[in-house]
Amino acid sequence: QKEVEQNSGPLSVPEGAIASLNCTYSDRGSQSFFWYRQYSGKSPELIMSIYSNGDKEDGRFTAQLNKASQYVSLLIRDSQPSDSATYLCADETGFQKLVFGTGTRLLVSP
Amino acid sequence: SAVISQKPSRDICQRGTSLTIQCQVDSQVTMMFWYRQQPGQSLTLIATANQGSEATYESGFVIDKFPISRPNLTFSTLTVSNMSPEDSSIYLCSVAYRDSPRWNEQFFGPGTRLTVL
Numbered sequence: 372q373k374e375v376e377q378n379s380g381p382l383s384v385p386e387g388a389i390a391s392l393n394c395t396y397s398d399r400g401s402q403s404f405f406w407y408r409q410y411s412g413k414s415p416e417l418i419m420s421i422y423s424n425g426d427k428e429d430g431r432f433t434a435q436l437n438k439a440s441q442y443v444s445l446l447i448r449d450s451q452p453s454d455s456a457t458y459l460c461a462d463e464t465g466f467q468k469l470v471f472g473t474g475t476r477l478l479v480s481p
Numbered sequence: 482s483a484v485i486s487q488k489p490s491r492d493i494c495q496r497g498t499s500l501t502i503q504c505q506v507d508s509q510v511t512m513m514f515w516y517r518q519q520p521g522q523s524l525t526l527i528a529t530a531n532q533g534s535e536a537t538y539e540s541g542f543v544i545d546k547f548p549i550s551r552p553n554l555t556f557s558t559l560t561v562s563n564m565s566p567e568d569s570s571i572y573l574c575s576v577a578y579r580d581s582p583r584w585n586e587q588f589f590g591p592g593t594r595l596t597v598l
Contacts, residue, residue, distance in 0.1 A: 403585055414573055414589040415524065459523060467512050467577050467585045468539075471523045 373398045375462050377472035385480055390447040392475050394460030397441070403463035404443045406434060409474065410456045418458075419445070450479045483508050483576055485590035493596045494564055501560045502593045504574035509554035512577040514587065515547070519570045530557040530574075564597045571595070 374397040384390045396404070403422050407415035421427045421434040421443065433446040447454055457474040464470050484507040494500050504513065513530040528536040528549055536549035551557040561568050571594050575587040 405586065407589075414571075414592045417586055417588060420583065420586055463585055466529065467587065468514070468526055468529065469524075469587060470526075473523045 373401070373462055373464050373470045375460055375470055375472035377458075377460055377475050379473055380476040381478045382475055383478045383480065384450050386450060386452060388450050388479075390450045390454065390477055390479070392445040392447070392458050392460075392477065394443045394445075394472055395441055396443065396460075396462045398462065398464075399438075399441060401441075401462050401464075404434075404436060405461040405463070405469065406432075406443075406445045407459040407461060407471075408454075408456045409459055415459055447477075450477075452479045452481050455479045483510060483578075483588060485574065485576060485588065487572075487574060487590040487593050489593060490591065491594040491596075493598060495598055496565055498564055499560055499562045500564065500595060501558050502572050502574075502595075504557045504559070504590055506555045506576050510576040510578055511554075511584075512587075513551060513557045514575045514577075515549060515557070515559045516573045516575060516589075517570045518573060518592075524573065527559070527572075530559075561595065564595075566597045569595060569597045 376395045406418045409415045419434045421436045427434045431448045435444045459474045460472040461469040488503045515527040516524045528538040530551040548560045571592045573592045574590045577587045
């Protein structure tokens with residue numbers, strides 16, 4: 372059974388700082404990872420996908436994957452109060468099915 | 482990405498009754514899934530909705546409790562049967578496009594918030 376672990380937080384950062392969110396996974400053979408953002412009372416929204424070791428940047432977001440250490444991270448630069456949400460890390464188990472971590476709650480203070 | 486709608490958006494039901502949740506997509510998608518998110522918890526996959534055949538259920542979920550239909554490439558239903566308060570949860574459908582460059586990315590509907598009394 373694949374597992375994805377995340378620190379539940381909350382992670383508190385001041386506005387303008389870099390928020391760093393981390394996730395570890397159990398299956399060394401996993402290939403595809405996803406970061407979702409979920410505002411309270413809303414459904415998850417896909418932020419980024421990453422499949423290769425290294426960094427992938429999209430605007431203020433950078434996803435990092437290290438398969439040797441089995442961790443995935445998401446960096447949010449110039450954090451804004453509107454980034455305050457729960458961030459979910461997901462691992463694809465095969466046949467496009469996803470296993471989610473419990474999520475990290477991010478609080479960005481003005 | 483697709484526009485995904487779910488009906489109802491929320492409902493309050495009595496113990497022992499059943500509720501059918503609909504998921505409609507505005508374009509043809511390859512894969513449709515149903516997830517559950519219990520209060521304060523993360524998402525758990527219930528099943529993959531297969532077009533024209535029986536759904537594929539994950540461990541801990543059975544067809545008698547969560548019957549699923551998918552008559553075509555844009556529509557699926559999930560029924561929560563013989564409900565108990567433990568079924569109170571948010572139920573979400575998601576879709577993916579196998580034939581697109583971002584083929585394994587999933588997009589979620591707005592969810593159905595179910596409360597069972």
